[in-house]
Amino acid sequence: MAQAAGMVTTVPPIDDAPSSSPPREQPRRPGRGRTTWRRALRKDWRLYSFVVLPVLFFLIFKYVPMIGNVIAFRRFRPGGNPLGDEWVGFYYFEMFIHNQQFWQVFWNTVILGLLTLAICFPLPIVLALMLNELRSRRFKKIVQTISYLPHFMSIVIVAGLVLQLTAVSGTVNQVVEAFGGDAIAFMQQPDWFRTIYVSSEVWQTVGWGTILYLAALTTVDDQLYEAARIDGANRWQQTWHITLPGIRPTMMVLLILNIGSFMAVGFEKVLLLQNPLVYATGDVISTYLYRVGIQSAQFSYGTAIGLFEALIGLALVLSANFASRRLVGASLW
Amino acid sequence: MVTDTTPDLAAVRSEPTTVKDTPAYRTFKVANAVALLIVCAVTLYPFVNLVAKAFSSEGYIAAGEVNLIPRGFNVQTFDVVMGDAMFWLNYKNTVVYTVVGTFISMALTTPYAYALSRRHLKGRTFFIGIAVFTMFFSGGLIPNYILVADVLHMRNTLWAIVLPGAISVFNLLVMKSFFENFPNDLEEAAAIDGLTTYGIFFRIVLPLSKAVLATMTLFYAVSMWNSWFSAFLYLDQKELFPVTVYLRNLIAAASNPAAGMGGQEVVQIGANIQSVTMLLTVLPIVCFYPFIQRYFVSGVMLGSVKG
Numbered sequence: 001m002a003q004a005a006g007m008v009t010t011v012p013p014i015d016d017a018p019s020s021s022p023p024r025e026q027p028r029r030p031g032r033g034r035t036t037w038r039r040a041l042r043k044d045w046r047l048y049s050f051v052v053l054p055v056l057f058f059l060i061f062k063y064v065p066m067i068g069n070v071i072a073f074r075r076f077r078p079g080g081n082p083l084g085d086e087w088v089g090f091y092y093f094e095m096f097i098h099n100q101q102f103w104q105v106f107w108n109t110v111i112l113g114l115l116t117l118a119i120c121f122p123l124p125i126v127l128a129l130m131l132n133e134l135r136s137r138r139f140k141k142i143v144q145t146i147s148y149l150p151h152f153m154s155i156v157i158v159a160g161l162v163l164q165l166t167a168v169s170g171t172v173n174q175v176v177e178a179f180g181g182d183a184i185a186f187m188q189q190p191d192w193f194r195t196i197y198v199s200s201e202v203w204q205t206v207g208w209g210t211i212l213y214l215a216a217l218t219t220v221d222d223q224l225y226e227a228a229r230i231d232g233a234n235r236w237q238q239t240w241h242i243t244l245p246g247i248r249p250t251m252m253v254l255l256i257l258n259i260g261s262f263m264a265v266g267f268e269k270v271l272l273l274q275n276p277l278v279y280a281t282g283d284v285i286s287t288y289l290y291r292v293g294i295q296s297a298q299f300s301y302g303t304a305i306g307l308f309e310a311l312i313g314l315a316l317v318l319s320a321n322f323a324s325r326r327l328v329g330a331s332l333w
Numbered sequence: 334m335v336t337d338t339t340p341d342l343a344a345v346r347s348e349p350t351t352v353k354d355t356p357a358y359r360t361f362k363v364a365n366a367v368a369l370l371i372v373c374a375v376t377l378y379p380f381v382n383l384v385a386k387a388f389s390s391e392g393y394i395a396a397g398e399v400n401l402i403p404r405g406f407n408v409q410t411f412d413v414v415m416g417d418a419m420f421w422l423n424y425k426n427t428v429v430y431t432v433v434g435t436f437i438s439m440a441l442t443t444p445y446a447y448a449l450s451r452r453h454l455k456g457r458t459f460f461i462g463i464a465v466f467t468m469f470f471s472g473g474l475i476p477n478y479i480l481v482a483d484v485l486h487m488r489n490t491l492w493a494i495v496l497p498g499a500i501s502v503f504n505l506l507v508m509k510s511f512f513e514n515f516p517n518d519l520e521e522a523a524a525i526d527g528l529t530t531y532g533i534f535f536r537i538v539l540p541l542s543k544a545v546l547a548t549m550t551l552f553y554a555v556s557m558w559n560s561w562f563s564a565f566l567y568l569d570q571k572e573l574f575p576v577t578v579y580l581r582n583l584i585a586a587a588s589n590p591a592a593g594m595g596g597q598e599v600v601q602i603g604a605n606i607q608s609v610t611m612l613l614t615v616l617p618i619v620c621f622y623p624f625i626q627r628y629f630v631s632g633v634m635l636g637s638v639k640g
């Protein structure tokens with residue numbers, strides 16, 4: 001079953017260096033030697049002119065804000081120096097570490113992130129396998145077209161739909177009442193926030209999430225199925241022993257990416273869905289940081305929290321990538 | 334759905350198997366088809382409900398009597414919403430932001446992706462690296478805000494909406510891997526014929542890449558059309574809002590009147606008006622959707638399967 005391992009990578013390949021060789025090793029053509037920058041610029045100046053504006057874009061809009069993180073360690077005053085006025089060391093970090101509310105939103109983030117990961121990661125695989133069992137291409141196409149649709153909706157629309165369906169007079173409560181229950185004001189009860197958030201996430205992402213798996217499924221060698229049938233394996237055994245190992249590299253890469261965005265849990269959607277009544281479960285680091293940082297203008301404090309969150313995200317993706325490369329031989333780079 | 338199918342699959346395991354489908358597998362196929370139909374129904378229901386509410390009277394909605402079909406048929410709300418000058422102004426803004434933003438994004442992404450796809454380019458690893466690193470680590474909300482609002486003074490301008498996210502690294506990598514598959518001979522032949530890099534790029538590469546360019550344009554356009562947060566963050570003049578922010582404010586005012594503007598006196602904005610506004614906002618996407626969907630799928634596949 002090792003046939004597909006390492007051959008299929010999902011997400012755009014980051015570099016073409018074969019994954020077996022150590023990273024950062026440039027393939028060097030014999031007889032060429034090192035070209036100097038001067039010669040490269042003279043020969044390829046037109047090509048370099050293509051990279052000038054995009055590199056400026058990355059420097060200004062991506063790397064300058066990274067440097068801007070320095071205000072997590074410096075006191076920032078609106079209207080003062082954009083990089084802060086004086087060093088305060090870890091003052092703002094200690095401030096949030098000793099803040100109870102921070103730990104509440106921290107654990108909310110972890111729980112919501114884990115729930116989303118545990119439910120929204122495997123469901124597209126299940127749906128892709130189900131679609132794969134369909135014989136009728138037409139039916140398959142229709143199901144795909146319909147299930148991709150929510151992916152194209154603005155988060156504002158999704159939040160609007162969720163709020164309407166869960167309203168006291170909404171459809172969900174009509175179902176509850178039909179079964180003899182009492183209408184629930186879902187969006188005012190902290191107990192329901194996670195369920196509603198994860199359900200809406202499932203609704204929006206599961207269909208679209210099948211695309212990469214369906215693509216990976218087509219690359220599994222048909223001869224393997226034939227051989228398995230001759231050996232007397234039934235459909236279920238074929239799925240378990242051939243299909244799943246065949247799409248394992250895809251699964252691993254998507255898992256790593258999911259883990260990487262774990263701490264950021266759908267910031268925009270949470271922001272649109274939450275209200276002060278459900279902060280007990282519905283407030284996450286990113287929304288808390290938005291409120292204290294932007295709305296209450298505590299820029300340095302907010303930046304310290306943001307930096308903490310970003311570093312955890314980076315550490316998670318690096319360790320997931322490392323573990324995956326060690327354990328199953330699939331990795332992002 | 335998962336639990337529906339599992340018992341069937343477990344049953345299959347103990348059956349003797351032949352090349353023909355076992356009865357258990359046939360049962361599974363029916364259960365599978367039914368489960369997928371349910372998936373479709375659940376996916377579509379919120380949209381059907383939205384349409385029903387848009388054409389219903391407020392009283393029936395508040396009483397919780399509108400599900401699949403409109404009750405107390407009413408199209409007046411469409412007149413009200415479409416008569417609101419601010420709605421149209423914001424709608425126009427969305428169109429402007431989408432067109433300008435998509436243009437800038439494509440103008441930056443395409444040449445960069447092409448340059449990165451040329452293996453001989455010195456410094457290529459560095460140029461790829463600075464892009465990829467931003468996928469995993471970013472400056473964060475507040476430093477970005479300070480940069481755009483305080484340093485670049487882009488508050489209440491179009492630039493705050495279209496510039497900070499102009500290059501999507503995902504799209505960049507998809508395009509790069511597309512250009513990498515270009516036969517080298519073609520370009521070598523063009524070079525021998527005296528074409529410069531610019532000539533090759535504009536007269537050979539771009540005309541042959543129409544499909545990928547269309548796909549990437551759609552990727553950018555849809556995400557721009559749907560975006561709301563940067564507008565919410567950097568714009569505070571109503572006349573500049575895109576329609577998503579218009580809608581967001583409507584929903585926020587309806588679900589939380591106190592947070593809206595004036596406490597209790599504010600009339601609750603009905604679900605009917607909300608539904609009409611939402612329907613008018615999604616309409617262009619839903620209308621184009623059947624035609625653009627396959628481009629999106631091909632775009633995702635393009636960057637995904639290698640080997």
